[in-house]
Amino acid sequence: xxxxxxxxxxxxxxxxxxxxxxxxxxxxxxxxxxxxxxxxxxxxxxxxxxxxxxxxxxxxxxxxxxxxxxxxxxxxxxxxxxxxxxxxxxxxxxxxxxxxxxxxxxxxxxxxxxxxxxxxxxxxxxxxxxxxxxxxxxxxxxxxxxxxxxxxxxxxxxxxxxxxxxxxxxxxxxxxxxxxxxxxxxxxxxxxxxxxxxxxxxxxxxxxxxxxxxxxxxxxxxxxxxxxxxxxxxxxxxxxxxxxxxx
Amino acid sequence: xxxxxxxxxxxxxxxxxxxxxxxxxxxxxxxxxxxxxxxxxxxxxxxxxxxxxxxxxxxxxxxxxxxxxxxxxxxxxxxxxxxxxxxxxxxxxxxxxxxxxxxxxxxxxxxxxxxxxxxxxxxxxxxxxxxxxxxxxxxxxxxxxxxxxxxxxxxxxxxxxxxxxxxxxxxxxxxxxxxxxxxxxxxxxxxxxxxxxxxxxxxxxxxxxxxxxxxxxxxxxxxxxxxxxxxxxxxxxxxxxxxxxxx
Numbered sequence: 001x002x003x004x005x006x007x008x009x010x011x012x013x014x015x016x017x018x019x020x021x022x023x024x025x026x027x028x029x030x031x032x033x034x035x036x037x038x039x040x041x042x043x044x045x046x047x048x049x050x051x052x053x054x055x056x057x058x059x060x061x062x063x064x065x066x067x068x069x070x071x072x073x074x075x076x077x078x079x080x081x082x083x084x085x086x087x088x089x090x091x092x093x094x095x096x097x098x099x100x101x102x103x104x105x106x107x108x109x110x111x112x113x114x115x116x117x118x119x120x121x122x123x124x125x126x127x128x129x130x131x132x133x134x135x136x137x138x139x140x141x142x143x144x145x146x147x148x149x150x151x152x153x154x155x156x157x158x159x160x161x162x163x164x165x166x167x168x169x170x171x172x173x174x175x176x177x178x179x180x181x182x183x184x185x186x187x188x189x190x191x192x193x194x195x196x197x198x199x200x201x202x203x204x205x206x207x208x209x210x211x212x213x214x215x216x217x218x219x220x221x222x223x224x225x226x227x228x229x230x231x232x233x234x235x236x237x238x239x240x241x242x243x244x245x246x247x
Numbered sequence: 248x249x250x251x252x253x254x255x256x257x258x259x260x261x262x263x264x265x266x267x268x269x270x271x272x273x274x275x276x277x278x279x280x281x282x283x284x285x286x287x288x289x290x291x292x293x294x295x296x297x298x299x300x301x302x303x304x305x306x307x308x309x310x311x312x313x314x315x316x317x318x319x320x321x322x323x324x325x326x327x328x329x330x331x332x333x334x335x336x337x338x339x340x341x342x343x344x345x346x347x348x349x350x351x352x353x354x355x356x357x358x359x360x361x362x363x364x365x366x367x368x369x370x371x372x373x374x375x376x377x378x379x380x381x382x383x384x385x386x387x388x389x390x391x392x393x394x395x396x397x398x399x400x401x402x403x404x405x406x407x408x409x410x411x412x413x414x415x416x417x418x419x420x421x422x423x424x425x426x427x428x429x430x431x432x433x434x435x436x437x438x439x440x441x442x443x444x445x446x447x448x449x450x451x452x453x454x455x456x457x458x459x460x461x462x463x464x465x466x467x468x469x470x471x472x473x474x475x476x477x478x479x480x481x482x483x484x485x486x487x488x489x490x491x492x493x494x
Contacts, residue, residue: 004298006361012263014264014265014266014269016266017263018262018263018268019261024259058487082364082365082369084360086368088371092476093476093483095477096476096477103477103479105367107262107360107364108356108360109264109355109356109360110357110360113328113355114354116328116352117329117330117354118352118353120335120336120339121330121339122330123331123376124333126375128396130373131373132443136484136485136486137372137485141400144400145400145401148399152391153392154392156376229336229343230343232350233337238384239305239337241383
């Protein structure tokens with residue numbers, strides 16, 4: 001019948017939208033990465049469950065499309081927003097091989113926004129979102145993006161900053177940024193947003209270079225105007241500065 | 248008592264998070280830009296209303312902080328996410344002039360995510376968010392960011408692409424991007440997300456240069472890998488391409 005690609009937000013149910021909740025309640029089947037689906041399946045009993053492990057994304061999307069073609073309303077869940085490094089694009093790509101089917105993307109709160117909220121207000125100016133995972137993007141392209149983003153003076157939000165297979169990627173990224181940005185640039189690191197073990201830390205770019213990060217970490221690197229205000233990471237929008245007042 | 252800076256999402260109540268809804272139901276006072284507060288105040292009756300018009304943002308934040316210091320739970324609303332060009336940073340800045348107060352940011356669905364969902368899946372690769380408003384950022388800095396972002400091959404999401412005071416800013420931005428990107432680059436334009444008059448349109452960068460945009464428009468410019476899939480704007484994450492299949 002149709003596929004709803006649903007962003008579940010950062011973890012806790014309270015950060016889901018009403019529309020995402022409705023889709024999960026109304027659907028016939030819930031599809032997704034097994035770890036995420038297991039977190040929510042008891043909350044929505046009586047649904048068919050379609051899961052595959054990590055690295056089996058194409059198969060997962062094919063199973064979801066085939067279930068929808070058989071007449072079911074399938075919700076494909078992604079953590080955060082379904083369109084930011086989520087399954088939305090792959091669902092459209094895979095759907096090309098089948099009869100036409102209705103696809104709807106239900107947006108959610110991505111980690112850039114939920115992480116920023118924990119740190120203060122780092123994204124109140126122009127920003128860039130970069131994944132440090134080189135599973136699907138060549139590392140040279142990631143390096144190039146880091147370098148241009150630093151020169152553009154964007155606030156940066158880094159997804160997938162490290163994993164056990166690439167423990168030094170955050171360090172390598174910081175080394176590139178340090179060519180253009182001051183070592184004392186205000187940075188932030190959040191872990192397990194909306195989940196047990198939630199933690200937010202403010203540190204300098206130099207300290208970030210040696211910080212511990214994992215798959216559940218999101219990293220923020222300030223621009224030249226980001227600073228610590230009331231103990232939080234804040235990039236002023238410019239309202240007070242416009243009036244000549246010190247913000 | 249405290250201030251919750253709440254992102255209301257793109258317009259319709261269904262795109263609000265449960266946490267945002269709870270904050271609006273529980274609070275004593277709702278503060279915000281008069282146009283947005285008027286849209287929701289009947290839905291949450293019995294609340295004190297604190298509004299100021301556009302360009303009176305500092306005053307609005309001071310009134311909210313003062314109400315919170317008098318013992319109230321104040322919700323300061325922003326459309327989209329409160330941290331993305333929203334009021335969160337200014338609340339922290341203004342709070343420095345007063346006794347300590349609890350500030351909480353409740354994240355929401357920003358227009359980059361809700362607009363992307365309407366267009367398809369343009370943000371499944373690294374992206375940058377740039378506001379074309381030069382009220383608070385010099386135009387030269389905006390131009391520089393556009394130029395570096397295009398060289399970085401980011402997908403771009405442009406907020407505030409035009410207003411009646413600056414009808415040609417989107418055209419000027421496209422002219423900068425066209426130095427680095429092909430005229431046939433896949434672009435998208437969304438208007439009135441989650442509101443009456445909602446509209447999504449896919450067009451080329453060359454067509455975007457001459458498109459009509461207003462304050463309620465969000466613009467997306469694809470990267471070198473963005474294309475039209477199933478009639479939607481899609482930036483493949485790279486799953487199918489990794490396996491040597493044509494996505």
